[in-house]
Amino acid sequence: VDEALRAAIGLFHNLRNGSPCRTVFRDESTAPLVEDAIPAYINMLRKVQQIGGYVQTLLITHSTLAASMCDAQIHVVQGVPTIILPPYVW
Numbered sequence: 001v002d003e004a005l006r007a008a009i010g011l012f013h014n015l016r017n018g019s020p021c022r023t024v025f026r027d028e029s030t031a032p033l034v035e036d037a038i039p040a041y042i043n044m045l046r047k048v049q050q051i052g053g054y055v056q057t058l059l060i061t062h063s064t065l066a067a068s069m070c071d072a073q074i075h076v077v078q079g080v081p082t083i084i085l086p087p088y089v090w
Contacts, residue, residue, distance in 0.1 A: 003029055008050075011052050020053070022054055022056070024055070024056070025057075026058070026059045029061075035065055073087075
């Protein structure tokens with residue numbers, strides 16, 4: 001519920017802004033979720049992106065389930081980023 005409220009407030013402000021943000025940022029927002037709730041949460045983020053006309057959503061997560069549902073992943077190892085596209089191998 002907290003995350004849905006934050007998303008709604010962000011959408012409200014962004015849709016009324018003369019210079020709207022084009023990216024949704026979420027940092028470890030999947031941490032408090034039980035695994036069964038993660039697919040619904042990712043679907044909510046996709047809907048927020050669609051409604052807000054955002055170009056992209058950047059989600060920082062340690063959840064392999066959430067990461068597996070993303071369109072792309074950026075792995076950072078020793079400061080070096082690597083972009084990984086599906087299919088993901090664990």
